[in-house]
Every structure is written in C-alpha cells, then in structure tokens.
Amino acid sequence: MAEPVSLRSRMAPLVGEALEALQGSTIESVTERSEPFRVPASRYIDPDFADAEMQAVWPRAWQVACSVDHVARPGDFFEYTVGRLSVLIVRGQDGELRAFQNACLHRGNELCNGSGSGLTELRCRFHRWSWTLEGQLREVPSRRGFGVIRSEDYELPAVAVDTWGRLVWVNLDADAMPLDDYLDEMPAEVAWADLDDFRCTALLTTEMQCNWKTLIDGFSETYHVQGIHPEMLPMVDDVNSPQAVWQHVGRLRQPYGVPSPRLRDPSAQLQWDAFVAVMGGRMGLSDPTESGAPPDVPDGSTLRDVLAERIRRHSAAVKGVSLDRFSTEQLMTLLQYNVFPNVTILVFGDLLQVVKARPGDRPDRCYMDIVVFERAEPGARASTPATVQLAKGEADLGLVLNQDVDNIEKAQRGLYQPGFTHLSLSGEECRIANLHRNLDRYLASWDGTAD
Ligand code: FES
Ligand SMILES: [Fe+2]
Structure with missing residues (x-):
C-alpha cells in the first residue's frame, strides 16, 4: 500500500520552475512544452486540500460578489458567501459602496442575509444591536448592562470593495493589493468595450456536483470544443486562438464566424447554420431550425463582416443600442479572461457574461453563478x-x-478512480496551469495560522 502523503507534500510546487515560468507567457511559448503540466488529482477531491484553500485562498483573493446593479442605490445590499465566509455589500446613504464581514459584534450572529433594497440600518435580529450603513455602532439595547461600550471600538470590520467592469469585487484581506493591480493587463486591454455601459439582467445560481476547479477549468480552455461542442466547429477557430498568462489573469482571444481548421472546407451553409445555432440570438435569430440560406458575402467582405453587421442592425432596431463604433474584429472575436481563483469573463462588443464557481460544503460540490x-x-x-x-x-x-454542465459530473467522478493520480495539461490548457500556479503561491505564502 502506498505511503500516506502529507498535506504539506501535496501542496508542494507542482512542476516548480515550469509553472513559475508560465507567467508572462504567450501561447507560442507555452505550447512548446517538453512535458505536460502534471497536477495531482487530490487537489480536486481531498477535503484537507479544500480546507487549505478555504484558509489560504478565499479570505485573501479578490472575488466578484455581484454586479453594480445589485447595489446601485442607497440602502441596496447584497450578501456574498463563499464557503463559511459571508460579506455584506451595502450602498450607504452617502452613496458610497462599503463591505463588512457579516457578523454582529455582540455574539457573532449574522447581521443580514440575501439581497434587497431600502435598508436604513444593519440591525441584528438576535438582541437588536444596530449599526449605520456606514458601519458605525448605533444602538445597544440595555447598554448600561455591559458597563462601558465605546462605539469606536465596535465599528463593523470592513472588507475591501471595489468595482470594475460593472462588477463588485471584494477581498477580506486587510493587506490586499489594489484591485487594479490584481487585474493585470485586463482593464487596459478591454477598455475599448466600455464594459461599464452594460447592465445586469440576472444572477443565476445552481449547485453542481463537482469541485469548484473542475467547473472553472471547463471555462479555462477551448480544447474541449471538438469533444463536447462539435456543433461549434464550423463557426469558431478553436486552434488559432492566442492566449496570454499574466499574474492572476489569463486570456484567450478566439475568432468566431470562421471554421475550425479541424474541419475540411465546411460549406457556407454549414458555417451559417452553426453560427445561428450557437449564437443566433445576437442577430435576432433564436430558432436554429429557421436559419434559412446563408447570407451573401459581398466582394471584399467576409462572413464575419456580414455577421457583425447583422448584430449591429439587430441591436439598433430591437434594443435601441448602437454598436456602430465596434469593428468586425471587436464583435466577432471572443475575449475570455480567467481571473484567479474562480471567475471567467466573456466579452464580445455586444456581449458580457460572467461565470464563477464557489466552493460547496464538500470537495465535490460547488455553486455555479452566471451573471x-x-x-x-x-x-x-x-x-x-x-x-x-x-x-x-x-x-x-x-x-x-448545457453541454458543459452535462459533462461536468463525469469530469469529477473520474478523478476518484485510484489509478488516476494526475491531470496532464498541455500548453493549450495554460490557464488551468496558471490557476494551480497561483494556488501554489497562495498556499506557500499562508503560514497556517488563522488570524
Ligand atoms: S448577537 Fe447580535 S445582538 Fe446579540
Ligand atoms: Fe464548453
């Protein structure tokens, strides 16, 4: 029987220098690999590893809590939970956004749950201590019974909060680096898209039977398009898609409206039908069975130009939103960003979607949030x-x-088989490798003492 492996050794750097060298890479260099990145399967199934993440990562990393629209007006609030941690995001009467650890300073009861609006104070239900929306102690029933309570000693513990890309980000670490620095090159690279102009319509949450990393890994590579999304192959170049890896952020740039080189000369009809089936809604074509004949492509234009123009026309006519300032490239190339630990942000000129994975109460459970x-x-x-x-x-x-979700439980269950010890990652899966590189960094810089 194999020797039990200590938690410390499981957390040891994976392939050390190779992963360290990943930062600042482009796909050209990371594909030239002499061997796979090998990641222990235990990272996805071991309760001890999940506990280590709970202490070393989640209280210290910037995370997307909600959209700015959830907390746009004074008195709006949103409770963000990750594992045992709960953060209250509150828009004060002064218009400022603040975040607090969700614990009453009397005996620790959670102060507020869920989300909503019209809040005028944070009042604990247990014994009715209350705070202002700015976190100042306001009222202690039967206060004299405590002796002296100095209000300045009872301000709610603040959590760092900032906004970027119409998203509200929080970080429980008092020494957290500024969000701007954490987001690496992403804000500058995608500034053209004016992401602040988007408005959130829905936050969908569903529980998944997999580790949070199994879920977010599926949004960190497009190597699986040929496997579980074959319908996409006539409308996306899944091979010539440059990637970049910075510190906390990795990025894919993927052309849509062109066929995969994995196919041999797909017909114009096939390319058109595939685009309509996968994202016809962007052009107002929501029924793929009624795609009709492919559009004419004028001389000097490409199918991408024609698709981009249809997207512009639909947006102007139906939504009253002009996309005229966005080029074919900006409307027809997906930018997919992965922000450590658990967020992926998908951008086309007309489209913004955010998917995140939060850990559940055991290593093979998580929550998927779609914003x-x-x-x-x-x-x-x-x-x-x-x-x-x-x-x-x-x-x-x-x-x-739906195809991603349908496969996810199988992707998790295989990890439990005793003969499966490591995931093997290619350079094309460098954003997954970067997640593990950052896990290593956070675990290594955590001293193991709760503070
Ligand atoms: S625990 Fe909140 S008032 Fe007692
Ligand atoms: Fe997928």
Whole structure:
C-alpha cells in the first residue's frame, strides 16, 4: 500500500520552475512544452486540500460578489458567501459602496442575509444591536448592562470593495493589493468595450456536483470544443486562438464566424447554420431550425463582416443600442479572461457574461453563478437584476453551456478512480496551469495560522 502523503507534500510546487515560468507567457511559448503540466488529482477531491484553500485562498483573493446593479442605490445590499465566509455589500446613504464581514459584534450572529433594497440600518435580529450603513455602532439595547461600550471600538470590520467592469469585487484581506493591480493587463486591454455601459439582467445560481476547479477549468480552455461542442466547429477557430498568462489573469482571444481548421472546407451553409445555432440570438435569430440560406458575402467582405453587421442592425432596431463604433474584429472575436481563483469573463462588443464557481460544503460540490448582462446606451439607469436559484436539471442555459454542465459530473467522478493520480495539461490548457500556479503561491505564502 502506498505511503500516506502529507498535506504539506501535496501542496508542494507542482512542476516548480515550469509553472513559475508560465507567467508572462504567450501561447507560442507555452505550447512548446517538453512535458505536460502534471497536477495531482487530490487537489480536486481531498477535503484537507479544500480546507487549505478555504484558509489560504478565499479570505485573501479578490472575488466578484455581484454586479453594480445589485447595489446601485442607497440602502441596496447584497450578501456574498463563499464557503463559511459571508460579506455584506451595502450602498450607504452617502452613496458610497462599503463591505463588512457579516457578523454582529455582540455574539457573532449574522447581521443580514440575501439581497434587497431600502435598508436604513444593519440591525441584528438576535438582541437588536444596530449599526449605520456606514458601519458605525448605533444602538445597544440595555447598554448600561455591559458597563462601558465605546462605539469606536465596535465599528463593523470592513472588507475591501471595489468595482470594475460593472462588477463588485471584494477581498477580506486587510493587506490586499489594489484591485487594479490584481487585474493585470485586463482593464487596459478591454477598455475599448466600455464594459461599464452594460447592465445586469440576472444572477443565476445552481449547485453542481463537482469541485469548484473542475467547473472553472471547463471555462479555462477551448480544447474541449471538438469533444463536447462539435456543433461549434464550423463557426469558431478553436486552434488559432492566442492566449496570454499574466499574474492572476489569463486570456484567450478566439475568432468566431470562421471554421475550425479541424474541419475540411465546411460549406457556407454549414458555417451559417452553426453560427445561428450557437449564437443566433445576437442577430435576432433564436430558432436554429429557421436559419434559412446563408447570407451573401459581398466582394471584399467576409462572413464575419456580414455577421457583425447583422448584430449591429439587430441591436439598433430591437434594443435601441448602437454598436456602430465596434469593428468586425471587436464583435466577432471572443475575449475570455480567467481571473484567479474562480471567475471567467466573456466579452464580445455586444456581449458580457460572467461565470464563477464557489466552493460547496464538500470537495465535490460547488455553486455555479452566471451573471448575465445587456449592453445599454452610455449613462443608462441601473437595472434591477433578477436573482434566480436554479434546481439541478432545471437550468436551460443554451446549447453550449448545457453541454458543459452535462459533462461536468463525469469530469469529477473520474478523478476518484485510484489509478488516476494526475491531470496532464498541455500548453493549450495554460490557464488551468496558471490557476494551480497561483494556488501554489497562495498556499506557500499562508503560514497556517488563522488570524
Ligand atoms: S448577537 Fe447580535 S445582538 Fe446579540
Ligand atoms: Fe464548453
């Protein structure tokens, strides 16, 4: 029988220098590999490893809590939970966004749950201590019974909060680096897309029977398109898709409206039908059985140009939103960012979608959050997003996401087989390798003492 492996050795750097060298890579260099990145399967199934993540990663990494639309007005609040941690995000009467650890300073009861609006104070239900939305102690019933309580000693513990890309980010670490630095090159690279103009329409949450990393790994590579999304092959170049890896962020740039080189000369009809089936809604074609004949492509244009123009026309006619400033490239190339630890952000000029994975109460459970946005004209009023809990199997997330979800439990169960000890990653899966490189960094810099 094999020797038990200590937690410390399981957390040892995986392939050390190779992973360290990953940062600053482009796909050209990471594909030239002499051997796979090998990641221990235990990282996805071991309760001790999940506990280590719970202490070393989640209280120290920037995370997307909600959209700006969830907390746009004074008195709006949103409770963000990750494992045992709970953070309250509150818009104060002064218009400032603040975040607090969700614990009453009397005996620790959670102060507030869920999300909503119209809050005028944070009042604990247990014995009714209350705080202002700015975190100042306001009232202690029967205060004299405690002796002296100095209000300045009882301010709610603040959590770092910032916004970027119409998203609210929080970090429980008092020494956290600024969000701007954490996000590496992403804000500058995608500044052209004016992400602040999007408005959130819905936050969908569903529980999944897999590790949070199994889920987010599926949004960190497109090597699996040929496997579980073969319908996409006539409309996406899944091979010539440059990637970059910075510190916390990795990025894919993937052309849509062109066929995969894995196919041999797909017909114009096949390319058109595939685009309509996968994302016809962007052009107002939601029924793939009625795609019709492929559009004419004028001389000097490409199918991408024609698709981009249809997307512009649909947006202007139906949504009243002009996309004229966006080029074919900006409308027809997917930018997919992966932000450590658990967020992926998908951007086309007309589209923003965020998917995140939060750990569940055991290593093979997690929550998938999908944050859905619609582009609006600059300066549009904040929206009121729907918050929806979807039961397992109830979620119809569209062709491609449904296929991802359908495979996910199989991807997790195989990890438990005793003969499967390591995942082997190619350079094409460098954003998954970067997740593990960052896990190593966070685990190595955590001293193991709760503070
Ligand atoms: S625990 Fe909140 S008032 Fe007692
Ligand atoms: Fe997928």
